[in-house]
Amino acid sequence: MTKQKTKQILEALDKEYGVTKEGFVHETDWQLLIAIMLSAQSTDKQVDEALPDLWNTFPDxxxxxxxxxxxxxxxxxSVGLYKVKAKNMKKCCEQLLQQHAGKVPVTIEELTALTGVGRKTATLFLADAYEIPGVTVDTHVFRISKRIGWAKGKNPVQVEQELMKALPKEHxxxxxxxxxxHGRSICTARKSHCNNCILEKWCEKNL
Incomplete structure (x- = not known):
């Protein structure tokens, strides 16, 4: 993978999907953390539909x-796995109140010690709340980054480290x-739609 190839791929992704993502409805850091927790294995639409009622019913x-x-x-x-997430939310809020005086911690280690908060959720929270740079690796990032040659790791942590080396920090x-x-619409796990893919000419899957 050359720097020039990486630059071209990143420019194509920026053009296609933009450089900013609209955030979830929230007024406080703890609400943002909960919203990101809810987004795991759910669509943004499902989470957005749930948040107004959630914050109205539980303002603190x-x-x-x-x-x-x-x-x-x-x-x-309206959110996937809502029964598990409801239990995690309750326990996480209890931990925040008892262990952190109601403040959301700002380190990966402290965040991942909270119930229901994995490394991906913690990294996304730090990025959205404080613009702290971090790479989050879900199934789509894991699959596509390997297909285009950015990573060869066998697990998300290895791929995260490879991507941090391959990509400029601002990305x-x-x-x-x-x-x-891209993974939801084009480069899906079940079938990749290569004819409609903006990354097709750089994809090692097709070489």
């Missing part, structure tokens, strides 16, 4: 902690949503 963390889990479930039913935060959009 204590109300989530005090609520029966079934009540939380009812507010996020780290946006490569995730760009490749997610």
């Amino acid at each position: 963390m204590k109300k989530i902690v005090d609520a029966p889990v079934e009540e939380i479930e009812n507010s996020i039913k 780290w935060n946006r490569i995730n949503f760009q490749l997610i959009y």
Whole structure:
């Protein structure tokens, strides 16, 4: 993978998908963290549909902690895996109140110690809340980055490290949503639509 090839791929992704992603509705850091937690294995549309009712019903963390889990479930039913996420939300808010005085921590280590917060969620939160550069690797990023030759790692952590070396830091935060959009519409896991792919001429899958 040459720097010139990487530059051309990044320019194509910027042109196709833009350089910024519209964020979830939130007023506080803890709401942003919860919204990102809800987005795992769900679409942005599903999460956006759930958030207004969620914030209206639970305007602060204590109300989530005090609520029966079934009540939380009812507010996020449009989201995938809502039963598991409702339990995680309740426990996460409890941890934030008891261990962090209601403040969301700002390190990967502290964030991933919270219930329901994995490395991807933590990195996305830090990027969205504080513009801290970081690469997040989900199934789409993992698959496409290997197909176009950016990475060869066998797990998300290895691919994350490879991408941080391959990509300019100013692209780290946006490569995730760009490749997610591309993976959902064009370079899918089941079937890649190469004839409609803006990255087709650089893809090692077709070489």
